[in-house]
Amino acid sequence: MWAGTDRPRRTSGVARMSERDQDRDEQVGYDVHAVEAKWLPVWERLDPFRADDASPREKRYALTMFPYPSGDLHMGHAEVTALHDVIARYWWLRGYEVLNPMGWDSFGLPAENAAIRNNEHPATYTYANIETQAASFKRYAVAFDWSRRLHTSDPEYYRWTQWLFLKFRERGLAYRKDSPVNWCPNDQTVLANEQVVDGRCERCGAEVTKRELNQWYFKITEYAQELLDDLDALAPTWPDRVVTAQRNWIGRSEGAHVTFTVRTESGDRDLEVYTTRPDTLYGATFMVVAADAPLAAELVTEAQRPAYEAYLAETRKASDIDRLSTDRPKTGVDLGVTAINPVNGEEIAVWASDYVLADYGTGAIMAVPAHDQRDLDFAKAMGLPVRRVVDTGEPNPEETYQATTGDGVYVNSGPLDGLTDKVAGIRTIIERLESEGRGSGAVNFRLRDWLLSRQRYWGCPIPVIHCETCGEVAVPEDQLPVELPELRGADLKPKGVSPLAAAEDWVNVDCPQCGGPAKRDSDTMDTFVDSSWYFLRYCSPHDDTQAFDPEQVNAWMPCDIYVGGVEHAVLHLLYARFFTKVLADMGLLDFREPFAAQLNQGVVINQGKKMSKSLGNGVNLGAQLEEFGVDAVRLTLVFAGPPEDNIDWADVSPAGSLRFLQRAWRLSGDVTSTPGVSAEKGDVALRRVTHRTVHDAAELVESKRFNVMVARVMELVNATRKAIDSGCGPADPAVREAAEAVAVLLSLVAPYTAEEMWDRLGHEPSVARTTWPVVDETLLVEDSVTAVVQVKGKVRARLEVSPDISEADLEAAALADDAVQRALDGATVRKVIVRAPKLVNIVV
RNA sequence: GCCCCGGUAGUCCAACGGCAGAGACAAUGGUCUCAAACACCAUCCAGUGUGGGUUCGAAUCCCACCCGGGGCACCA
Numbered sequence: 001m002w003a004g005t006d007r008p009r010r011t012s013g014v015a016r017m018s019e020r021d022q023d024r025d026e027q028v029g030y031d032v033h034a035v036e037a038k039w040l041p042v043w044e045r046l047d048p049f050r051a052d053d054a055s056p057r058e059k060r061y062a063l064t065m066f067p068y069p070s071g072d073l074h075m076g077h078a079e080v081t082a083l084h085d086v087i088a089r090y091w092w093l094r095g096y097e098v099l100n101p102m103g104w105d106s107f108g109l110p111a112e113n114a115a116i117r118n119n120e121h122p123a124t125y126t127y128a129n130i131e132t133q134a135a136s137f138k139r140y141a142v143a144f145d146w147s148r149r150l151h152t153s154d155p156e157y158y159r160w161t162q163w164l165f166l167k168f169r170e171r172g173l174a175y176r177k178d179s180p181v182n183w184c185p186n187d188q189t190v191l192a193n194e195q196v197v198d199g200r201c202e203r204c205g206a207e208v209t210k211r212e213l214n215q216w217y218f219k220i221t222e223y224a225q226e227l228l229d230d231l232d233a234l235a236p237t238w239p240d241r242v243v244t245a246q247r248n249w250i251g252r253s254e255g256a257h258v259t260f261t262v263r264t265e266s267g268d269r270d271l272e273v274y275t276t277r278p279d280t281l282y283g284a285t286f287m288v289v290a291a292d293a294p295l296a297a298e299l300v301t302e303a304q305r306p307a308y309e310a311y312l313a314e315t316r317k318a319s320d321i322d323r324l325s326t327d328r329p330k331t332g333v334d335l336g337v338t339a340i341n342p343v344n345g346e347e348i349a350v351w352a353s354d355y356v357l358a359d360y361g362t363g364a365i366m367a368v369p370a371h372d373q374r375d376l377d378f379a380k381a382m383g384l385p386v387r388r389v390v391d392t393g394e395p396n397p398e399e400t401y402q403a404t405t406g407d408g409v410y411v412n413s414g415p416l417d418g419l420t421d422k423v424a425g426i427r428t429i430i431e432r433l434e435s436e437g438r439g440s441g442a443v444n445f446r447l448r449d450w451l452l453s454r455q456r457y458w459g460c461p462i463p464v465i466h467c468e469t470c471g472e473v474a475v476p477e478d479q480l481p482v483e484l485p486e487l488r489g490a491d492l493k494p495k496g497v498s499p500l501a502a503a504e505d506w507v508n509v510d511c512p513q514c515g516g517p518a519k520r521d522s523d524t525m526d527t528f529v530d531s532s533w534y535f536l537r538y539c540s541p542h543d544d545t546q547a548f549d550p551e552q553v554n555a556w557m558p559c560d561i562y563v564g565g566v567e568h569a570v571l572h573l574l575y576a577r578f579f580t581k582v583l584a585d586m587g588l589l590d591f592r593e594p595f596a597a598q599l600n601q602g603v604v605i606n607q608g609k610k611m612s613k614s615l616g617n618g619v620n621l622g623a624q625l626e627e628f629g630v631d632a633v634r635l636t637l638v639f640a641g642p643p644e645d646n647i648d649w650a651d652v653s654p655a656g657s658l659r660f661l662q663r664a665w666r667l668s669g670d671v672t673s674t675p676g677v678s679a680e681k682g683d684v685a686l687r688r689v690t691h692r693t694v695h696d697a698a699e700l701v702e703s704k705r706f707n708v709m710v711a712r713v714m715e716l717v718n719a720t721r722k723a724i725d726s727g728c729g730p731a732d733p734a735v736r737e738a739a740e741a742v743a744v745l746l747s748l749v750a751p752y753t754a755e756e757m758w759d760r761l762g763h764e765p766s767v768a769r770t771t772w773p774v775v776d777e778t779l780l781v782e783d784s785v786t787a788v789v790q791v792k793g794k795v796r797a798r799l800e801v802s803p804d805i806s807e808a809d810l811e812a813a814a815l816a817d818d819a820v821q822r823a824l825d826g827a828t829v830r831k832v833i834v835r836a837p838k839l840v841n842i843v844v
Numbered sequence: 845g846c847c848c849c850g851g852u853a854g855u856c857c858a859a860c861g862g863c864a865g866a867g868a869c870a871a872u873g874g875u876c877u878c879a880a881a882c883a884c885c886a887u888c889c890a891g892u893g894u895g896g897g898u899u900c901g902a903a904u905c906c907c908a909c910c911c912g913g914g915g916c917a918c919c920a
Contacts, residue, residue: 241914244848248916255920275920288920328918353918360919367920373845374918446919569915639868641857644849646913651856653869659883660868708858711867718867788863793901795863833900839862843900 030662032629032752039755039765040139048769049088049143053552055097061556062088062100063535063595065564065572069104069111069129073136075604075611075621075649076565081142082634083601083643083706084563086748088143090701091560093744093772099556100143101538103150104130107158107527109187109203112458112492119489122458126153136622140630141751143768148541152530153458157537159481160547161530162463164579166474169464173219173582174452176472180292180358181451183211188494189455190215192526193448194249194571210316216462216523218450220578225443227577228252230593237597239644245569251446256430258366258439260287260339262350265301271339271350274361274444277368278433279425282413283389284366287339287350288332288378290358291315299350301336308333308352315354330355330378341366342438343429344414353378361444370396373403389413450575452526457484457492457499459524467511467518476512482520498522531572532579535559535594554590562595566644569600599704602646604637619649631750632658638749639710661753664717664746667739668757670724672731675762682734683727684779689719690738691779697745698772706749713745736761741773789814790841796823807834814840 064084067077088100111122118125130151137144150157168174182191186206190213195202220227228250235243255276262271271287289296291312300308311333332353339350355374356365369379370388376397379386386398392408410416415432416425433439453462461482463475475482485506492499501507501522511518533547539556540549573595580594603610606617624633635657640647679687693716700709720738724730740761747754747767758767782803787810789797797819801810811834814820824844831843 240848245915248847251916251919253919273920277920330918355918355920357919365920372920374920377918444919446916566914639857645857648856651869653856656869662883705858707856708866711858714867786863790862790901798863831900833862835862839901841862841900 030665032631032658032661035752035756036139036630039752040141042755042765043141044138046766046769048766049092049098049100049145050147051099051101051145052097053555057095057097059556060091060096060098061559061561062091062098063538063559063562064102065562065568066103066105066531066534067133068108069106069126069133071129072132073140073621075619075624077133078140078621078633079604079637079647080563080565080601081137081140082637082749083599084561085142085634086638086701086706086709087561087563087599087704089748089751089768090698090772092143092769093747094698095771098143099148099538100145101148101150101541102137102142102144102146103148103534103538104133104152105527105531105534106130106151106153107459107524107530109456109458112456115458115488116490116492121486121488122492123153126458127151139625140634143751148538150534150537150541152460152527152534155481155483156544157534158460158530160537161460161525161533162475162480162482163477163547164533164583165460165525165529166463166477167586168218168582169474171582171586173222174216175219176214176216178212178214180210181213181215182208183213184208187456188496190451190453192451192528192571194450194574215451216453216525218452218578220450220575221445221447223578223581224250224252224445224447226581226592227447227574230577234593234595234598238595239566239598239600241566242569242573242598242600246574249447249570249574253444253446255442255444256426256433256439257362257442258342258433259437260342260366262299262337262339263347264299264337271295271299271364272362273364273366274442275366275368277371277426278429278439279410279413279416279422280368280371280389281341281343281366281429282416283368283370283387284341284348285369285379285385285387286348286367288356288365288367288375289335289350289352290356290363291332291352291354293358293363295363296335296352299335299337300352304334304336308335311352318354330374330381332378332382334382342433342436349384351378351382351384359448360446369403370398371403371405373405376401376403387412389416450526450578452529453523454526455496455498456494456524457487459527460530461500462521462523462525464521465509465511465518466521467514467516469516470511470513470518473511473513473518479512498524500524528572528575532575533583535562535576536583536589548588550588553588557589558591558594558596561597561599563599563601565603566600573598599643601643602641604647604649606649608648608650624654628654628658629661629752631661631753635661635710635749638706641707643704643706660714660717661746661750663721664713664742664750665753665757665760667717667720667724667735667742668760670730671736671739671761673733673736675736677733677736679733679737682737683723683732684734686719686723686728686732686734686738687776688779688782689716690734690741691775694741694745694773695775695780701748709745710749713742716745717742743767744770744773785837787814787837788839789817789820790839791820791823792844793841794823796820801837803837805837807836810834810836810840814842 064080088098091098106126111126114125115122165174182196184191184201184206186204191201196208199208201208231243231246253276255274256278257272257274260271261268292315332351335350335352337350338347340347367375369376369386371390380401388396389412390408391411392404392406394404397403407422410419410425419425430441461484463482465473465475467473485503487499507520507522509518509520536548536553539552543549576594581592583589584592606619609615609617611618632654636652636654640652693712696712697709723735743754743757744767754767755765784800785803787799787801788795797817799813811832827844829842829844833841
C-alpha cells in the first residue's frame with residue numbers, strides 16, 4: 001500500500017509474544033513527553049520539510065501569517081499552525097514539493113514600549129522573544145522549512161523594504177502631502193484609516209484626534225478598481241467575510257459629478273459635487289461644503305468669515321468619536337454665497353458643515369433634503385427649503401421629515417416628470433449635463449490612500465533625504481539599508497516627532513546630490529509595509545542582490561493557501577494585494593494576486609468569553625502542552641469544529657484527545673504481521689473501512705473539513721480495535737494495513753504519535769515523508785446496500801440489495817415485501833419513486 | 845439603518861433534497877480493583893430557532909420573522 005521503506009522489526013513469533021506483553025506494560029504509561037523527546041532530535045537531523053527549489057515535483061506554497069514576537073506562543077498561534085500544518089503535511093504526503101516557511105513580523109510598538117520601560121534596546125526584547133517562539137514552534141512540530149526564516153527588523157530584510165519604497169516612489173505611488181490625519185495621542189503617532197476602529201486606535205484604544213501634517217502615502221487608490229474587480233475571482237476560494245469586508249472597505253459607488261456655478265465676492269467660479277442620485281438634481285435646495293476643506297474658506301463672504309472661522313475652530317476640537325455618532329444634531333454655518341443649479345438655473349444657498357467629509361468625493365455636496373435623511377436633518381435644523389422630486393407614494397418628506405429614498409414617479413423635475421424608471425432618470429440627467437459641459441457620470445471610492453509614515457523608532461526608516469537646495473532626494477540604492485541608529489530607553493520616549501529626529505549624528509547627512517547639508521527623513525514606515533511582501537522574500541530568502549528572485553517567486557507563488565486571522569481581512573490582505581499588483585506592473589511578478597486561497601481560523605475562547613487577564617479565564621498553552629502533550633493539544637484544536645469556528649476551551653477535551661491517541665498508538669503494538677505483508681488476502685470488511693477512510697480523508701482535507709477527517713480516523717481506529725479483539729485478530733494483514741493508514745492519516749495532526757506508531761510498525765522515519773496510501777477503488781464499492789422502502793414518507797421496510805440493482809427490480813422487490821404490503825393495506829398505489837439502490841417511496 | 849454568515853441531543857459537532865448520527869465531551873450502569881483513579885464495555889439523549897411555501901420526500905431549496913456572530917455606517 002505504501003512505497004515507503006520497510007524494515008523487518010521482529011523475527012520470531014515467540015519473541016513477539018513477550019514483546020507484546022511488554023507493550024501492554026508501556027501502555028499504562030504512554031509517556032507523551034518521552035515520545036516527544038525521542039523524535040524531536042531525529043526530525044532535527046532529517047530536516048524533512050526543507051523545500052527544494054530545484055525539485056521536479058509540483059510545487060505548493062502553504063503560508064501562515066507570521067507572528068509578532070510578543071512573549072511566548074499562545075493558544076491562537078497553536079490553533080492557526082495546527083490547522084495550517086494539516087494542509088502542508090497533506091501536500092507533502094501527496095507528493096508535492098511544499099514551501100512552508102516561518103518568520104517574524106518583528107518591527108513594532110510593543111518592543112519599543114518595553115524598551116522605554118526597561119531602558120533597553122527594542123532589539124533585545126524582540127530577538128529574545130523570537131528565540132522563545134522559535135523553540136516553541138519546533139517543539140510544537142510544525143512542518144516549517146526553518147532554513148528560510150526571516151525577521152522584518154533585520155537590516156538584510158528592511159534594506160529591501162526600503163528599496164521597494166524607492167521603486168514605489170519612482171512610479172509616483174509613494175508621495176507626501178499635507179492632510180488632516182488620524183493621530184493617536186497615546187502612541188504619539190499617526191495612524192492609517194484602517195487602523196482606526198470606531199474612532200479609536202486599534203492598538204491601544206485611545207481616542208483618535210486629527211492633526212494637519214505632512215506625511216507619506218502609498219497611492220493605493222490608483223488600484224481601487226482592480227482591487228475590487230479581482231475579488232470576484234477570489235470569492236470561491238476566499239472566506240466570504242473577507243471578500244465582503246474588502247468590498248465594503250473599497251466602497252465603490254456610481255453616480256455623477258455635477259458642476260454648479262457659485263457667485264462669490266471675487267466673481268463666479270465652479271463648484272463640483274459628487275452625487276449618487278443625479279436624478280434628484282431638481283430637488284437640490286442648498287449646497288454644503290466640508291467645513292474643514294480649503295474650499296469653504298475660499299468661498300465664504302467677508303461678512304460671514306468670522307462666523308465660519310468660529311465654526312471651523314469648533315469642528316477641529318471635536319474628536320472622531322463625536323464626529324462619527326450619527327445621531328448628533330446637525331450644525332453648520334452659511335457661507336453667504338449662492339450657487340446656480342445647472343438644470344433649472346435656480347439660485348440656492350451654500351453652507352459649510354462637518355457632516356460633509358473633506359476627503360471624500362469633492363468635499364462638497366448638493367443637498368436634496370427630500371430624499372436624503374442627512375440633508376433633511378440639516379434643512380430642518382437650519383430652516384432650509386425641502387422639495388420632493390420623487391413621489392414614492394409615502395407621505396411627503398416636507399411634512400414628515402422622513403426622507404424617502406425608494407423609487408417612484410418623478411415630480412417637479414422638468415423633463416423627468418412622469419417617469420418612473422430610476423436608471424433612465426439618472427441616465428437622462430447625466431446625458432443632459434454632459435451635453436452642456438456641466439457634469440458627467442462618475443465613480444467614487446471610499447478607499448483612501450495608505451498613510452505610511454510613523455513617528456516612532458522601531459520600524460523601517462524611510463530612505464529619503466531632505467536637502468534645502470535639492471528638496472526631497474532618494475537615498476541611492478547602493479547606500480541601502482539606511483540602518484537605525486542605536487537608541488535605547490528614554491531616547492525612544494514619544495515626543496510627537498520621531499525619536500530619530502533627535503539623533504543628530506544620524507539625521508544630519510550630506511545631500512547625495514549636491515553634497516550640501518541635509519537631513520534624513522526621520523519617520524519610519526508602518527509595519528504593514530514590512531508584511532506586504534514577506535511572502536515574496538521567503539522564495540529566495542538569502543538573496544543579497546535583490547528583494548526577491550523573480551524566477552523563484554514566479555515558480556512558487558501565488559500561495560496555494562494562506563492561513564491566518566480574520567482581523568487582517570482588510571488591513572494586511574488589502575496592502576499585500578496592492579503590493580503584488582504594483583510589483584506585477586513593474587514586471588517583476590507574473591501574477592496579480594498573492595493568495596489563491598485563504599483560511600481564517602476562529603478564535604480560542606474560554607467559557608463563552610474572549611480570554612483576558614482581567615477575566616482570569618486565560619488558558620496557558622505551555623501548561624496544556626505539559627499536561628497533555630503536543631499531539632493532544634493539536635488534535636483538540638483541529639477536532640473541535642470547523643476551522644473557521646471559534647473554539648471554546650470549556651467545550652473541548654484535551655484529555656479525550658490524549659485518550660484517543662493512546663488507543664491509536666496501542667494498535668501499532670498489537671499488530672503481529674510483518675512489514676510489507678500484502679493486505680490482499682486480509683479481512684475484507686476491515687479493508688473496506690480502511691480504504692473508505694483514506695479516500696474520504698483526502699477529500700475532507702482538501703475541503704478543509706479537518707474535524708470530520710479526524711472523526712473518520714477515530715472511526716477507523718475503533719474498527720481496527722474491534723477487528724483485533726473480536727474479529728479477524730491481530731495477525732490479519734488487514735490489521736497492519738489499517739494501523740499503518742492510521743499512522744499516516746494521524747501524522748497530519750499528531751506527528752509524534754504517528755511517528756512512534758510508524759516506528760513500532762517497523763518503518764523508518766519519517767512517516768511525514770512517506771506517501772499517501774493508494775486507495776483500492778474496488779474496495780469502495782459495497783457488495784450490498786440497504787434500500788429503504790417508504791410508504792407515505794414513512795419507512796416501512798429495509799431491503800439488502802445489490803448496489804447496481806435496476807430501478808424496476810428494486811420497485812418489484814419493494815412491492816413484494818410483506819411489511820410494505822401490510823402498510824399499504826390494499827390502498828391504491830398512485831405513484832412509486834425509485835432512487836436505486838437506496839430508496840423507494842410509495843405514494844398512495 | 846444596510847450587507848454577509850450561522851441556529852441540529854445536556855455540550856461540541858456530522859449528515860450528495862432520501863432511515864436525523866460519523867466522531868467526541870458529559871452523564872448513567874457494568875467489567876477490572878481491597879478501594880479509587882485510569883482503562884475497557886454498554887446505555888441514555890434531539891425531529892433540526894419560529895411560521896409559511898416548493899417537493900413523492902426538506903436540517904438541506906425559497907419567503908418572512910426571531911436570536912447569535914461579523915462587516916459597513918453622516919462616504920452624499
